[in-house]
Amino acid sequence: MKKVYVIGAGMTLFRRHLLENGKELSFMAAKMAMDSVDKGIKRSDIEHVVMGSAPDAFDGIHMKGDNLLDGAGGVNKPYVRVFNGGGTGVFGPIAGWWHVASGVSDVCMVVNEEKMGNCYPHPQTAFQHIWDPIIDRPLHPNLVWLFAMEMNRYMTTYGIKKEHIAAVSVKNKRNAVGHPCAQLPDEKITVEDVLNSEIMAWPVQRLDISPPSDGAAAIIFCSEDVIQKYTDERIRIAGVGWNIDSQFWTNRDLAFPRYVANASKMCYQKAGIDVNTPAKDVDFAEPYDPFSYKELHHAEGMLLFDKGKAPLAAHEGVTQRDGDLPLCPSGGLLGVGNPIAATMGQKVCELYWQLAGKAGKRQVPNDPQVGVGQAWGDIMQMATVLAMRRD
Amino acid sequence: MGKKVVVLGVGHTDFNAITPDMGWRDFMYEACNKAYVDAGVNPRKDVDSFITCAEDFYEGFSIFDEFVPDQVGALLKPCCTVCADGIYGLGTGYMQIKTGYMDIVSIEAHSKVSDLLTYGEILNFGMDPVFERPVVGSAERPNYKEGPVWPKGSHDYMVGKSDEKERVHPYFLAGMEMRHYLKKTGTTEEQCAKVVVKNKKNAFYNPYADYELKLTVEDVMKSDPVFTPMKYYDVAPNVDGAICFILGTEEKAKELGIDPIYLDGFGWSSETPWFSNRGFDAKYASMSSKMAYKMAGIKDPAKEIDILEVDDKYSYKELQHLEAIGYTENAAKMLDEDKLCNVNVSGGALGVGNCLEATGLQKSLEIVTQLRGHAGKRQLKDLNVGLAQSWRGVPSGSGAVAIFRRG
Amino acid sequence: MADKKAYPPYAPGTKVPEKDLINKKVTYTMWEPEVQYSWALGRANVKFLEGLKEGKIYGINCHTCDRILVPPRMFCEYCYGPTEGWVELPDTGIIETFSVSYLDPNAARIEEPILIGVIDLDGAPDHHGFMHYFGEMSKDDIHIGMKVKAVWKPKEEREGSITDIKYFKPLKEGGK
Numbered sequence: 001m002k003k004v005y006v007i008g009a010g011m012t013l014f015r016r017h018l019l020e021n022g023k024e025l026s027f028m029a030a031k032m033a034m035d036s037v038d039k040g041i042k043r044s045d046i047e048h049v050v051m052g053s054a055p056d057a058f059d060g061i062h063m064k065g066d067n068l069l070d071g072a073g074g075v076n077k078p079y080v081r082v083f084n085g086g087g088t089g090v091f092g093p094i095a096g097w098w099h100v101a102s103g104v105s106d107v108c109m110v111v112n113e114e115k116m117g118n119c120y121p122h123p124q125t126a127f128q129h130i131w132d133p134i135i136d137r138p139l140h141p142n143l144v145w146l147f148a149m150e151m152n153r154y155m156t157t158y159g160i161k162k163e164h165i166a167a168v169s170v171k172n173k174r175n176a177v178g179h180p181c182a183q184l185p186d187e188k189i190t191v192e193d194v195l196n197s198e199i200m201a202w203p204v205q206r207l208d209i210s211p212p213s214d215g216a217a218a219i220i221f222c223s224e225d226v227i228q229k230y231t232d233e234r235i236r237i238a239g240v241g242w243n244i245d246s247q248f249w250t251n252r253d254l255a256f257p258r259y260v261a262n263a264s265k266m267c268y269q270k271a272g273i274d275v276n277t278p279a280k281d282v283d284f285a286e287p288y289d290p291f292s293y294k295e296l297h298h299a300e301g302m303l304l305f306d307k308g309k310a311p312l313a314a315h316e317g318v319t320q321r322d323g324d325l326p327l328c329p330s331g332g333l334l335g336v337g338n339p340i341a342a343t344m345g346q347k348v349c350e351l352y353w354q355l356a357g358k359a360g361k362r363q364v365p366n367d368p369q370v371g372v373g374q375a376w377g378d379i380m381q382m383a384t385v386l387a388m389r390r391d
Numbered sequence: 392m393g394k395k396v397v398v399l400g401v402g403h404t405d406f407n408a409i410t411p412d413m414g415w416r417d418f419m420y421e422a423c424n425k426a427y428v429d430a431g432v433n434p435r436k437d438v439d440s441f442i443t444c445a446e447d448f449y450e451g452f453s454i455f456d457e458f459v460p461d462q463v464g465a466l467l468k469p470c471c472t473v474c475a476d477g478i479y480g481l482g483t484g485y486m487q488i489k490t491g492y493m494d495i496v497s498i499e500a501h502s503k504v505s506d507l508l509t510y511g512e513i514l515n516f517g518m519d520p521v522f523e524r525p526v527v528g529s530a531e532r533p534n535y536k537e538g539p540v541w542p543k544g545s546h547d548y549m550v551g552k553s554d555e556k557e558r559v560h561p562y563f564l565a566g567m568e569m570r571h572y573l574k575k576t577g578t579t580e581e582q583c584a585k586v587v588v589k590n591k592k593n594a595f596y597n598p599y600a601d602y603e604l605k606l607t608v609e610d611v612m613k614s615d616p617v618f619t620p621m622k623y624y625d626v627a628p629n630v631d632g633a634i635c636f637i638l639g640t641e642e643k644a645k646e647l648g649i650d651p652i653y654l655d656g657f658g659w660s661s662e663t664p665w666f667s668n669r670g671f672d673a674k675y676a677s678m679s680s681k682m683a684y685k686m687a688g689i690k691d692p693a694k695e696i697d698i699l700e701v702d703d704k705y706s707y708k709e710l711q712h713l714e715a716i717g718y719t720e721n722a723a724k725m726l727d728e729d730k731l732c733n734v735n736v737s738g739g740a741l742g743v744g745n746c747l748e749a750t751g752l753q754k755s756l757e758i759v760t761q762l763r764g765h766a767g768k769r770q771l772k773d774l775n776v777g778l779a780q781s782w783r784g785v786p787s788g789s790g791a792v793a794i795f796r797r798g
Numbered sequence: 799m800a801d802k803k804a805y806p807p808y809a810p811g812t813k814v815p816e817k818d819l820i821n822k823k824v825t826y827t828m829w830e831p832e833v834q835y836s837w838a839l840g841r842a843n844v845k846f847l848e849g850l851k852e853g854k855i856y857g858i859n860c861h862t863c864d865r866i867l868v869p870p871r872m873f874c875e876y877c878y879g880p881t882e883g884w885v886e887l888p889d890t891g892i893i894e895t896f897s898v899s900y901l902d903p904n905a906a907r908i909e910e911p912i913l914i915g916v917i918d919l920d921g922a923p924d925h926h927g928f929m930h931y932f933g934e935m936s937k938d939d940i941h942i943g944m945k946v947k948a949v950w951k952p953k954e955e956r957e958g959s960i961t962d963i964k965y966f967k968p969l970k971e972g973g974k
Contacts, residue, residue, distance in 0.1 A: 001489075001490050001491040001492075009805065009806070010806060010809075011806040011809060012809045012811065013809045013810060013811040015811055017811050017812075018814050018819075018824050018826075019811075019812040019814060019824070020811060020812060021521075028809070032806065032807070032809065036805060036806075054454070055447060055453045055454055056446070056447050056448055057447070057448075057453050060516075060520060060829060060831075061516065061517065061519075061520060062446070062447075062448040062513050062514070062516040062517035063446060063448075063474070063517040063783070063786075063787055065474050065475070066517070066661065066664050066783070066786075066787045066788070066789055067517075067519060067664050068664075069661050069663075069664055069789075070663055070664055070665070074661055075661065075662065075663045076660065076661075076662065076663075076674070076678060077660065077661070078658065078659050078660050078661075078678075078679070078682060079659075079660070079661040079789070080473060080475055080479050080483075080659065081473070081474040081475060082471060082472065082473050082474065083447075083454075083456060083472050083473075083474050084456045084471055084472060085454040085456055085457065091471060095471075095483075097490075098483075098486045098487055098490050099486060101486075101489075101490040101491075102485070102486035102487070102488075102489035102490050103489060104485075104486055104489070104686075120828070122905060124904075124905045125904075126453050127453065128453075128903075129451070129452055129453035130452065130453045130454050130457060132458070133451070133452075133835075133837055134837075134839065134843050134846075134847070134869075134960070135869050135928055135929070135960055136928075136929055136960075138959050138960050138961050139914075139929065139930065139931065139960060139961065140903035141903065141914065141929065142899065142901050142902070142903050142904075142905055144899070144901055144905075145897050145899055145901075145914050148897030148898075148899065149895040149896060149897050149914070149915060149916060150895070152895050152896060152897060152942070153894070153895035153942070156895075156942045180806055180807065180808045180809050181806060181809050198900070199898075199900050200899070200900060200901050201897045201898065201899035201900065201901055201914075202897060202898035202899070202900075202911075202937070203897075204897075240492075241469075242469045242470075242471065243467060243468065243469055243470075244456075244459075244460045244465060244466075244467070244468070244469070244470040244471075245460070245466065245467060246460060246461050246466055246875055247457050247458050247459070247460060247461055248461065248869065248871075248875075250869075250894075250916045250925075250926075250927055250928050250929055251867075251925055251926050251927075252925055253924075253925050254895060258467065259467060262467055262468075263469075266469070266492075270492070345806070349806070353805045353806075356805075358803065358804060358805040359804065359805070360804025360805070361804070377454070377456070378454055378456050378457040379454070379457045381457060381460070382456065382470075410838060411838045412838070412840075412841075413838060413840055414837065414838050414839050414840025414842075414843060415837065415838075415840075416840060416871060416872075416873075417840040417841070417842075417872050417873075420872065420873045424878075427878075433878070434878055435876070435877065435878050448833070451833075451835035451837065460875070461871070461873070461875035462871075462873060462875075464875075464878045466875040466876060503838075505838070506835050506836060506837045506838060507834075507835055508834040508835060508836055509832045509833060509834045512831055512832040512833065513831070513833065515831070516829075516831045516833070520827055520829055521827050524829055525827075530827070530828055530829050530830065531830055532830040532831070532832050558832075
């Protein structure tokens with residue numbers, strides 16, 4: 001297995017992009033990533049391109065991988081699109097990783113793009129089709145109901161207070177201040193604001209939800225054989241893991257995401273992180289936070305906290321940027337935005353920027369060496385985990 | 392590059408135009424179960440990773456990856472979806488094994504196109520929305536009973552509106568490319584018809600093929616023109632089918648007592664997505680075959696490859712692909728001289744049916760079956776190296792190649 | 799490390815002038831795809847839906863894992879073996895989880911909330927059941943662990959769909 005290093009990353013503004021199409025967003029992110037490589041890189045140096053992008057229904061283009069490939073730099077190159085629902089944010093880089101780790105490629109660029117705004121009248125309508133057509137769809141469920149049910153199960157099983165969960169929205173929206181791509185940064189938001197926001201589907205309230213968005217992110221990997229050509233940094237992908245649970249989501253206890261635990265174990269074992277006490281070895285983490293409770297739910301899934309204990313630890317300040325185990329120092333999805341696959345910018349690119357000391361206002365103090373990013377997708381099923389280490 | 396990757400097992404369902412008795416879950420379960428039995432592995436214990444090759448709109452779900460794990464045996468295991476042809480899945484499995492994380496990988500692809508009622512419309516949906524789709528017809532859904540839901544005044548700034556009420560089936564794109572190919576190479580329509588005759592005849596000896604027919608060149612030439620110069624029989628009809636491949640390391644093959652068929656090389660490539668900017672020369676096939684040859688160490692494909700399965704979704708495509716992959720300079724001439732008996736022995740898409748993203752795996756299935764000596768009446772002799780090539784179909788410019796070698 | 803340039807650099811998009819946004823002067827193109835599917839059900843779903851039409855809930859046995867699967871499928875995802883042996887389950891259960899929604903299926907706001915959740919069916923192992931609506935209870939009464947029973951549509955209105963059950967109501971001797 002070849003060692004895989006990160007040499008550059010880029011990310012576009014996360015907003016409703018009325019005047020940019022998917023190709024242009026992909027191009028902007030890819031170009032930013034290429035421009036950020038220390039010693040420079042040309043498109044001819046890039047051997048493989050991987051695209052990560054979530055439902056075609058958002059963009060309104062079947063086989064949208066093919067449509068986006070020119071913006072992503074894939075013309076006349078080996079190009080492939082991977083897709084695991086929301087897990088694509090970290091799975092795109094995992095696919096890029098195996099291109100290089102297998103020895104098939106020396107330089108691989110991963111571009112993740114999402115254009116949710118194209119879906120008319122609202123991207124929510126595309127989510128009507130993620131449900132089982134026979135058992136679930138005839139009931140016309142709304143996506144928010146699904147998360148509300150999981151949140152309820154989590155809160156009831158462990159006796160968690162709503163205030164502790166609301167604090168996650170507050171932390172992340174405040175963390176996002178100073179992130180150049182952030183959609184909803186808010187320096188002044190308080191727990192009361194979140195608790196007073198309108199109830200969508202109890203217990204989920206408006207400020208618990210991350211906004212749909214358009215955007216793109218890109219990251220470039222290269223093998224140990226050619227790293228000296230591109231940079232003197234040594235930020236390495238230490239381990240990856242991915243795991244999926246049953247499609248029959250009503251046959252599972254939603255209180256604990258066992259698939260996140262499995263994916264994290266797979267990753268930690270390869271990354272040299274102690275599977276029994278990963279919190280000792282990990283300096284900061286980016287768990288997926290499309291909803292406020294999800295950051296805590298996933299942090300427990302990643303074995304960084306005991307079951308049901310993450311909310312109290314967060315309340316005590318452990319997960320703040322200057323705490324013992326910062327979670328989502330980028331501002332996460334709640335603060336920066338949620339263009340599904342492009343959240344790679346917060347979950348993987350952020351690891352690189354933090355470890356390289358390039359995170360500016362978002363920098364986690366105390367010289368972090370190991371960071372872990374996680375994404376979650378499909379119908380509460382898929383977990384993708386990636387660990388990065390500064391050598 | 393270290394340990395080699397071997398095909399441990401294959402499994403597939405029957406290929407049929409319609410499969411009303413099986414839901415997509417049962418379909419995938421059958422193919423995967425057969426593959427696991429063939430390889431002698433238990434997916435719950437032995438298989439380390441699972442890959443599916445599927446496109447959402449072909450299946451009818453916003454995230455098809457959700458509805459995969461249980462029936463392929465991937466519950467609480469690494470499982471993923473690659474939105475591309477089956478050979479991309481084989482390449483992905485190869486790479487996963489080479490990282491050292493996995494020893495055995497399962498790759499599944501299927502076509503359940505009989506569940507899709509508006510196939511042509513979905514392909515139209517694959518064209519660029521600004522420059523290419525308006526050519527196809529009205530932006531409003533044809534045959535709309537209730538009336539459109541556009542808000543008042545929204546038409547004022549809408550570009551690409553067409554006055555045409557109906558929409559054209561996107562296979563006309565292949566028709567245009569055929570005309571270009573015929574003119575450029577001097578191939579005749581009769582020669583393309585010979586491809587149809589050959590493949591549909593080959594399908595008689597393939598037990599799972601669905602579109603076997605005894606035709607003459609005249610039958611093909613006289614059939615209805617559909618997207619001129621293509622005629623009815625020049626177009627491969629759709630079919631349902633599911634295929635599963637199990638890849639593993641050489642050591643695992645020894646453990647299981649399996650004679651190895653090596654996945655020696657693979658490649659894939661994409662041309663520009665702009666249909667009008669393409670060269671219409673199947674450049675994706677040239678680029679992907681070069682990548683595969685380099686990996687497999689093949690310098691002279693015409694001499695070193697014994698059997699081929701190239702994509703023939705349309706009759707001319709077989710000839711175009713054979714030239715693009717560097718197997719021959721004049722495929723039509725070789726056909727006339729009856730030298731293409733080792734091409735599409737399974738019947739190809741014209742004989743078996745067009746199985747969408749499972750095409751690459753159907754091609755690979757034939758190569759592996761032949762290399763193993765399990766092809767029954769259609770078995771060829773003295774085979775060592777086989778090539779499977781696929782194209783993702785209209786309007787895509789992406790394709791892949793896989794090369795297998797007998798151990 | 800503090801000297802290094804901050805990433806990502808400011809990532810501009812293209813600003814749309816406010817008056818253009820208000821006057822809806824943004825160039826775009828629209829397309830409505832004709833997307834229709836008719837999924838073959840497979841034996842398990844056929845039996846389940848036919849059962850619902852008769853007013854019965856069917857599960858299927860996995861003898862290896864010794865569990866009854868509902869919603870039924872022809873294979874068991876744990877042992878990868880085939881399932882067989884239809885079992886009629888009672889139409890009662892307990893609430894596994896629920897939500898009180900002020901959004902209707904089209905994400906429009908509503909005054910009277912919808913009660914939706916997952917029912918753990920009696921007769922099947924823990925966490926085996928399906929999603930459905932709740933009725934004849936208030937948002938203050940509903941809780942995880944509440945015993946519920948199905949309310950069916952009258953026989954002539956049933957079509958063989960999950961909606962043949964109208965909703966689940968509190969079981970009389972259950973409640974809190």
